Amino acid sequence: MQDAFKSTALAAAEGASDAPWLAARRTQSRDAFSALALPDRKVEGWKYNDLSKVYGEAVQLTSASDLAVARELAADTLALEAPTVTLVDGQYCAELSRLPSGLNATSFSEASAEQHASLAQSLGTQARADGQAFVLLNEALNQDGVLVEVGSGESPAESLHILNLRTAAGTAAPRVWVSVGENAQLTIAEHHLCAEGVASFDLPVSELHIGANSTVHHYRFALSQSGGRHIGRVATRQERDSRYYAYLAVLGGDFNRLDFGLDLQGQHCESELYGLYMCRGQEHTDIHLAVDHALPHCDSKEVFRGMAAEQGKAVFNGRIHIHQDAQKTNAELSNRNLLLSRTAEINTKPELEIYADDVKCAHGATVGQLDPEALFYLRSRGTPLEAAQSLLSYGFINEVLLAMPDQAIAGLVTPRVDAFFNDLEKG
């Protein structure tokens, strides 16, 4: 199955972007991908993933997009009237983009020769650690992407939205590169949205580089109405004194895998990652987090809440690596999970690797059911059992939604959370 997958992938790569500035990289990545053994259950980091859902289907770049469906998917985000760069099934879509004025953002295809030259240098420098097969595949298949540059001292007032819309079956491999200079600020929201019943295969990769003393708020939502497979990678690198806040949500989709890497390469960095994931039906979601503390005096905090109902399966793996030089590190990881049925499954594993001796590290991971005492409390006040269950489940997720400072952006996830509970009640 892997072999068939690989050969269709290599064939599909022939149809990827023919931009000359990318050619060398693409060939390199395609060859590396071709030589690499694809992960399967025997590989520790993939042991809970049923990759037959991925390898079972041929790789084929999406050709026929549906603009009407894209318009509908984009509506709520465009209604925020903020700068937006939109890709539809991996290709830049000018019609659904609102290019920012005070902010330097562009699709790869529309970028200048100078930008291409710098992209050719920087793409992959953060995301490609460990030669991850799916990052290489993204590079082999990439057709277009979004480049965001915030110069030193700049702090655009508006948040920037990147829409990655899936309207038709097939593979897309969009790419995002965000570079933020020194003493700058940025709020960026990535939306990976898949329309109802679209058998998409999405391989998005985002890299963020945050310069000294800058602040970035990064929202990343992967929301599918039903169907779709998504293997995503985010790699963020922070320089000294920078602050990075990420808010992740994964809902819907047959198969979701997100590898989120945070590399703290300067002293006095502050990072907070919040995330929620919810699976039902036959859905599968796996979030792999890797936080690397390379230098002293950095604080990182991760708060993740997961939920699985029906036959849903979720996996959370939170790895915090505190290198030898990273004295005076403060690292905190909390992952709580709620099982809403007996057939649902959640596996969680915090992995702490600590090589420095003067650090504060706290982690907690739990999988449980709704607290019967809390349920009784609600019922004793007259709230019927089912309503009490959904109030508590919602409350559980709400902790993450409330952590998002821009409630208008959070509001793009809430309807999906509501729908999750409503659909459960309907059975």
Next chain:
Amino acid sequence: MLSIENLQASVDEKAILKGLNLSVGAGEVHAIMGPNGAGKSTLSNVMGGRPGYEATGGSVTLDGVNLLELEPEERAYAGLFLAFQYPVELPGVSNMEFLKAAVEANCENRGVEAPNTPAFLKAAREACAQVNLNPDFLKRGVNEGFSGGERKRNEILQMIMLQPKLCVLDETDSGLDIDALQVVADGVNSMRSDDRGFVVITHYQRLLDYIVPDFVHVLSDGKIIKSGGSELALELEKNGYGWIEQEVA
């Protein structure tokens, strides 16, 4: 209005309530006192239908309705309210949302019209003022990070909003400073009426200075072993429970 007859209940297969009788008429306030572990909280938990607290015999009826056959929420619709000794936290569930869901469910099931949103908000803010909680508490998670005293005041706030027929207060006075005690007592007194009954479980006579009971009962080893007027509380405060337990033995 409330009639408890020969109530027996076990927790973890251990008999805790051993034939308890109590009758509360409309408009009355009954205080229940008794040593630790006597079964006071168990009584309120059995009345409320808390999981793990099943009655094994006897009956509890409220205006003719057998509470023991009902689900916990149905007991609320029948008019029962329990103020808990240890109210739990509901993280992420806002107090406002929680109160609204409860008020609406009670109205619907009692066949009265639920207040519209502005009326509800007004009532909620007034209830806050009455128990001296900043209205900001309405936005916070239910009991989330509340101090002990704030939780107890939040219980009284819910009682005011839900307008029950019979209120059972389990040690609502424990752990309160004197001002909070006054607030709780005022809350209860403001709700005293001819068609509402109260059962106030307490260890301290001082609460009964503020909420003057019509009857005082001593619960010991799963039974009411002595009943009297408000003067009984003073006697208990002075002499403890030993003399009654001996008198009964």
